[in-house]
Amino acid sequence: MSKQTLSFQAEVAQLLHLVTHSLYSNPEIFLRELISNASDACDKLRFEGLNNAALFEDAPNLEVRVAFDKAARTITITDNGIGLSQQEAIDNLGTIAKSGTKDFVSKLSGDQKADAQLIGQFGVGFYSGFIVADKITVESRRAGLPAADGVRWISGGTGDFEVETIDRAQRGTSITLHLREDAEEYLNLWKLKSVINKYSDHISLPILMEKEEWKEGENDQPGGMVPTGEWEAVNKASALWTRNKKDITTEQYNEFYKAISHDFEDPLTWSHNRVEGNTEYTQLLYIPAKAPMDLWNRDKKAGVKLYVKRVFIMDDAEALMPTYLRFVKGIIDSANLPLNVSRELLQESRDVRAIREGSTKRVLSMLEDLAKHDKHDATPGADGVTDVVDADDKAKEGKYSSFYAEFGAVLKEGLGEDFGNTQRLAKLLRYASTQSDTVSVSLADYKARMKEGQDAIYYITADNLAAAKNSPQLEVFKKKGIEVLLMTDRVDEWSLNYLHDFDGTPLQSVAKGAVDLGKLQDEAEKKAAEEAAEAFKPLLAKLKEALKDKAEDVRVTTRLVDSPACLVVQDGGMSTQLARMLKQAGQSAPEAKPVLEVNAEHPLVKKLDGSVHFNDLAHILFDQALLAEGGLPEDPAAYVKRVNALLA
Ligand code: ADP
Ligand code: MG
Numbered sequence: 001m002s003k004q005t006l007s008f009q010a011e012v013a014q015l016l017h018l019v020t021h022s023l024y025s026n027p028e029i030f031l032r033e034l035i036s037n038a039s040d041a042c043d044k045l046r047f048e049g050l051n052n053a054a055l056f057e058d059a060p061n062l063e064v065r066v067a068f069d070k071a072a073r074t075i076t077i078t079d080n081g082i083g084l085s086q087q088e089a090i091d092n093l094g095t096i097a098k099s100g101t102k103d104f105v106s107k108l109s110g111d112q113k114a115d116a117q118l119i120g121q122f123g124v125g126f127y128s129g130f131i132v133a134d135k136i137t138v139e140s141r142r143a144g145l146p147a148a149d150g151v152r153w154i155s156g157g158t159g160d161f162e163v164e165t166i167d168r169a170q171r172g173t174s175i176t177l178h179l180r181e182d183a184e185e186y187l188n189l190w191k192l193k194s195v196i197n198k199y200s201d202h203i204s205l206p207i208l209m210e211k212e213e214w215k216e217g218e219n220d221q222p223g224g225m226v227p228t229g230e231w232e233a234v235n236k237a238s239a240l241w242t243r244n245k246k247d248i249t250t251e252q253y254n255e256f257y258k259a260i261s262h263d264f265e266d267p268l269t270w271s272h273n274r275v276e277g278n279t280e281y282t283q284l285l286y287i288p289a290k291a292p293m294d295l296w297n298r299d300k301k302a303g304v305k306l307y308v309k310r311v312f313i314m315d316d317a318e319a320l321m322p323t324y325l326r327f328v329k330g331i332i333d334s335a336n337l338p339l340n341v342s343r344e345l346l347q348e349s350r351d352v353r354a355i356r357e358g359s360t361k362r363v364l365s366m367l368e369d370l371a372k373h374d375k376h377d378a379t380p381g382a383d384g385v386t387d388v389v390d391a392d393d394k395a396k397e398g399k400y401s402s403f404y405a406e407f408g409a410v411l412k413e414g415l416g417e418d419f420g421n422t423q424r425l426a427k428l429l430r431y432a433s434t435q436s437d438t439v440s441v442s443l444a445d446y447k448a449r450m451k452e453g454q455d456a457i458y459y460i461t462a463d464n465l466a467a468a469k470n471s472p473q474l475e476v477f478k479k480k481g482i483e484v485l486l487m488t489d490r491v492d493e494w495s496l497n498y499l500h501d502f503d504g505t506p507l508q509s510v511a512k513g514a515v516d517l518g519k520l521q522d523e524a525e526k527k528a529a530e531e532a533a534e535a536f537k538p539l540l541a542k543l544k545e546a547l548k549d550k551a552e553d554v555r556v557t558t559r560l561v562d563s564p565a566c567l568v569v570q571d572g573g574m575s576t577q578l579a580r581m582l583k584q585a586g587q588s589a590p591e592a593k594p595v596l597e598v599n600a601e602h603p604l605v606k607k608l609d610g611s612v613h614f615n616d617l618a619h620i621l622f623d624q625a626l627l628a629e630g631g632l633p634e635d636p637a638a639y640v641k642r643v644n645a646l647l648a
Helices: 010-022 029-049 086-094 099-107 112-122 125-132 181-186 189-200 250-261 343-348 350-372 391-396 399-417 419-428 443-448 465-469 472-479 492-496 523-535 537-546 576-584 603-608 614-628 636-647
Strands: 004-007 064-069 074-079 133-141 150-155 160-166 172-179 207-215 224-233 269-275 281-287 303-308 311-314 329-334 431-433 436-441 457-461 485-487 505-509 553-556 565-568 595-598
Touching: 004 086, 010 099, 010 125, 029 064, 029 074, 029 125, 029 172, 029 189, 029 311, 064 189, 086 133, 086 150, 086 160, 125 133, 125 172, 125 181, 172 181, 181 189, 189 207, 189 250, 250 269, 250 281, 250 329, 269 350, 281 350, 329 350, 343 350, 350 399, 350 419, 399 419, 399 436, 399 492, 419 443, 443 457, 457 472, 457 492, 465 485, 472 565, 485 492, 492 576, 523 537, 523 553, 537 553, 537 595, 537 614, 565 614, 595 614, 603 614, 614 636
Parallel strands: 064 207, 303 329, 457 485, 457 505, 553 595
Antiparallel strands: 004 160, 064 074, 074 172, 133 150, 133 172, 150 160, 207 224, 269 281, 281 329, 303 311, 431 436, 431 485, 565 595
């Protein structure tokens, strides 16, 4: 291949522009990204080498070398990993293959500050070299290809790049950064060492740098440090998770998290354990502080990497974590699995099942621990003693609330996915309620506040908090001071199909079935309700006839106080709100008609009987009930016409 000039894919050009214009506040990350790529390349070689030992050629020891040249103003990062073929250099360094990155680029707004924030959440990999360099030269040869099939790739980080064939005896990749003037501080052994220490200490390969020694000046020239030709490792070169917990600092845990997650923020918490028994493995699991942009994509790659005896096997091993815990990041290193394990094999492995169960339990206990310390209760307990809080507990305050705000809705998916942990999950749920605008009420809190004679946990689902709070179905509960949980997440109704009770108390939607307040209603109220139902029978029959296309049934209710009517669905049916949501999403929803419930005490209802406008009033009653819960009349124009006719 003779020298040719190719254009970057449009998204890359956009990304490059952003990198060079808004990432200068944290330039040193370029080294982390390039070392991480070098390490990935070595992992890939090790993995392919499992089936093809010849790939190691005559250099079985994998390593990364970092060198700099003051006079030429360059830094070169060299690895002897898998390398790049010519086509791979064109594809992998000129286009963005990962759909996640593409989505990311499409979200960029052009507003530098906002974009820099976004990019901070993302990590820019190879292109971060352009933060400090105005030209990058990549020379590489893929393991297994002849020396004549090397490739040189050069770019100034703007619209295009050059590629050509070169001879390269050495397997792997050298990346040379031609530094910008303002990045000269990196032409210094100590500076580079300190950056490597900060970000790349956990890398399990040796990162080598050439030692320097002091040389006295000659002929009136000042002395200085000069290279010795001797290379030494500047990192510990042992995988972080294999080290003893007490030898790892919080900062090192945090940096490791950032390296594997591409998150720029510290994690909320982590857990590092060696699990022994039939299945032996090490787990290092992190809960991020912020939800990624693609959290809602259930096909999104899981965040747990699989290692077998310290050899990297695969990213996003979905078999290791249930889908509802897809936000967890970390690594699992197993001693039981074979090195050549495939994704298919993972699905079937008994060891993998044991690891998944163990890891799920571990994540749940991390969450339980955060939940326990979320609010510090400063009031003395029954024994008159206030809990002792140590610094560790203090550091956990507020973390569960912040976790829940980011990931609570995903956690709820677990009710429909992980039946073995239903009650543990139920304890972790939090909702707003008629007594709390913030999403902080646990089912246990609710139970503790239940009224004498109350035998269900009441809830309502709605599109948003305001709609939930103003829902007519709540009226009688408000009047009687009974707390109702207000649920506004899309998954709420679906997930509650899987949670029938909490700790023996059933959960009951206030918008489903006939209202039965049981012992909460006194005898007089019950009697009045029965009498009203009896007296209203002829009117109900007329209403039912008038609304036979819209309502399944019409009945008198005790659940309303101020409103004339409301809609409810039959017990076990899908709420009108969920049905509406499904339709909006283009999915099919059962065409069940709701039940219209009327308030016998309301003047409008009383006026119905004998009215010459009976038919119009009946339809208005129904359509208003629909409007009140956030729906739209089937024929809005007809509704307006009817109301106007009455107004006139
Ligand atoms: P990521 O590492 O997340 O895949 P990068 O932007 O860091 O994204 O790198 C892009 C791609 O370039 C890598 O996926 C890999 O295919 C290739 N690459 C980068 N550095 C190297 C290297 N040192 N050796 C081999 N391939 C590399
Ligand atoms: Mg990378």
